Amino acid sequence: MEEDDLPYEEEIIRNPYSVKCWMRYIEFKQNGTMSILNMIYERALKELPGSYKLWYNYLRERRKQVKGKCIMEPAYEEINNCICLCPMPRIWLDYCQFLVSQCKITRSRRTFDRALRALPVTQHPRIWPLYLRFARNLPLPETAIRVYRRYLKLSPENAEEYIDYLRSCGKLDEAAVRLAAVVNDESFVSKEGKSNYQLWHELCDLISQNPDKVNSLNVGAIIRGGLTRFTDQLGKLWCSLADYYIRSGHFEKARDVYEEAILTVVTVRDFTQVFDSYAQFEESMIAAKMETTSELGKDEEEDIDLELRLARFEQLIARRPLLLNSVLLRQNPHNVHEWHKRVKLYEGKPRQIINTYTEAVQTVDPMKATGKPSSLWVSFAKFYEENEQLDDARTIFEKATKVNYKQVDDLAGVWCEYGEMELRHENYEQALRILRKATAIPSKKAEYFDVSEPVQNRVYKSLKVWSMLADLEESMGTFQSTKAVYDRIIDLRIATPQIIINYAMFLEEHNYFEESFKAYERGIALFRWPNVYDIWNTYLTKFIDRYGGKKLERARDLFEQALDGCPAKFAKTIYLLYAKLEEEFGLARHAMAVYERATQAVDNTERHHMFNIYIKRAAEIYGVTYTRAIYQKAIEVLPDEHSRDMCLRFADMESKLGEIDRGRAIYSYCSQICDPRMTATFWQTWKEFEIRHGNEDTIREMLRIKRSVQATYNTQVNFMSSQMMKATTNATSKNAHTHTHTNIYAPTPSISNDESINLVSDTSRSELAELAKQANPDEIDIDDEDEDGDDEDQDPEGELQHHQVALFRGEQCYRTFT
Helix, strand or coil: HHHHHHHHHHHHHHHCCCCHHHHHHHHHHHHHHHHHHHHHHHHHHHHCCHHHHHHHHHHHHHHHCCCCCCCHHHHHHHHCCCCCCCCCCCHHHHHHHHHHHHHCHHHHHHHHHHHHHHCCHHHHHHCCHHEEEEEECCHHHHHHHHHHHHHHCCCCHHHHHHHHHHHHHHHHHHHHHHHHHHHHHHCCCCCCCHHHHHHHHHHHHHHHHCCCCCCCHHHHHHHHHHHCCCCCCHHHHHHHHHHHHHHHCHHHHHHHCCCCCCCHCCCCHHHHHHHHHHHHHHHHHHHHHHHCCCCHHHCHHHHHHHHHHHHHHHHHHHHHHHHHHHHHHHHHCEEEHHHHHHHHCCCCCCCHHHHEEEEEEHHHCCCCCEEHHHHHHHHHHHHHHHCCCCHHHHHHHHHHHCCCCCCCCHHHHHHHHHHHHHHHHCHHHHHHHHHHHHHCCCCCCCCCCCCCCHHHCCCCCCCCHHHHHHHHHHHCCCCHHHHHHHHHHHCCCCCCCHHHHHHHHHHHHCCCHHHHHHHHHHHHHCCCCCCCCCCCHHHHHHHHHHHCCCCHHHHHHHHHHHHCCCCCCHHHHHHHHHHHHHHHHHCCCHHHHHHHHHHHHHHHHHHHHHHHHHHHHHHHCHHHHHHHHHHHHHHHHHHHHHHHHHHHHHHHHHHCCCCCHHHHHHHHHHHHHHHCCCCHHHHHHHHHHHHCCCCHHHHHHHHHHHHHHHHHHHHHHHHHHHHHHHHHHHHHHHHHHCCCCCCCCCCCCCCHHHHHHHHHHHHHHHHHHHHHHCCCCCCCCCHHHHHHHHHHHHHHHHHHHHHHHHHHHHHHHHHHHC
């Protein structure tokens, strides 16, 4: 001890349990010899064995002292012996790392165990990562396996880490056992985010790909358990089971597994996976056999085993469509379309076809069927018919008629097919008996749409069966039997307009005209518009053809009855037929009255065409002058587009009759609905009319009217534009800011009424002069300067008023002439 040490020694004597005193003393002796420094640390630890700071610095100092030296030197062993049962995990970690760095395996393992015993359980997670890392790096896996088993008792949720280690070191049997335990543990939650199915799939791959290394588990039972547990992944599991037997060398068992799989899977995806794997297996077996044969030098053609393998493979490929059809039928055994496809696959094999039809009709539930189950019975019967076994076909049909179908139409189709089969073999009486039996009144009547009753009690109201029976009665029955069938159809209230027409035509063919008309009337009583249209049309046509004008009043009553409540869409044909009757057998004025009513009753889209027919017939009967009132009525009633056309035709007729003033008045009246910008054709026609028949005053009047109409339409357009601009301005002003710059969104100024009138006036002056010269070049000479002066003196507003007065005079003139 030196003199400089005395103060520190005295302080330690006074405070032997003060860490600061010891640390100051150690810091003072930091540059001293290692032995003295170590002695002071050991004295301090003897007094304070629980001080983390002293232990940490002491061990760091001792490690620093041996750094760079050989691990075989005694200094290392001195450090190894200086640790005691310290309650601090950080010290144990440093100590264990120091031992591991010396490659002392047994001592390191025992030290880890001492650390785990010395520390509380809550601090064990700090020791285990280093311990496991140390165990994984050991050359032999047995130690690591035992360490992991102890670790999983504390943390079973880390089983995946242990399983990965076992797979990496080749301990697949232990890995499979642990993975099976994890899969069966429903409370296990994977730290890697794997689902239970993914873990199960890993287990299947592990045990199926390593049959020689996994001996502790029943592989077949495990995979079959997965088949019942994971029904949406059957294909992969079946392939895994077969792969296990293939790798084990049990090829026949693998083939049995594949056959069982393709006969039990219920989805096309699973079937495709299993079938492709099966085909690949057979190909590999054939390839291996061929390779073995070639190595032994045998002739491949004489190898019976090879021929057997090839035949088995070809049969497998040929069975694929049938196997796929079986999968679809397992999905839905009530799929009628798939049953028909299955029959086609057995084409040329009568026994299999009969078995398939038998199985189909026994399996398909009509209430759950997809498609028409009756088609299976019909196809079954036709198969016997094609093979000339009519008795068997009749037996099938008889059984088919007793099936409780979902729809009445299915049973009706069976009866009709039954009857058609008898017709094909010329058994006409038998066909009639079958259909009469089908339409017989059952003991318990039921409404057609009453689903609570079986279809056998409702088929007597099937129009399909009755229609076929009516056709057969017409062809092979008597008049009375056929009439009774039609009457029964009408009484059951299942007739259609076509049935009524067919009934009436049948009576007419047998010269029962009044009976046929009664049939029409019975049909009219059954139906309403628009379904009754065809009946009325045929009835009226046949009545006129039969009686002509002999029973004119009765025919008129029929027409009035038909038109009562007739929709406008169907009125045109009946009115034309009515008018034709009056023209041929009645009075012309009655015909005109019918045409007049027709123009009001028909649909708006056909009114123009009706007026054209009316005008044509009136001109042919009474002359063209009679059509003036019709033209006037058409112009008032029709829309502008068609009214404009009527005006042009009316004016053309008046000009041909020499009534020039009448024609001009019509043009003047029509000009009110003709915008010069849109109806240039009208104004060109009026222009040509004035060139042929007018003079300077009439041409000037036409141009003034044109300008007035142009101004009127401009006023309307400008008014709408101003309203739109006003609305836009109001919307803009609400969002505007108080800025002094010019608004770039201000509306563009439009042409005023006066300006538009002046523009038209300038154009009209030159046009007027040209037209006047064309109309009468010898007498008319227009002075452009005078006209310009006159137009400049006129007030635009006064001119517009003058044009309006001119339009009023033209309209008055038109009304006077008409």
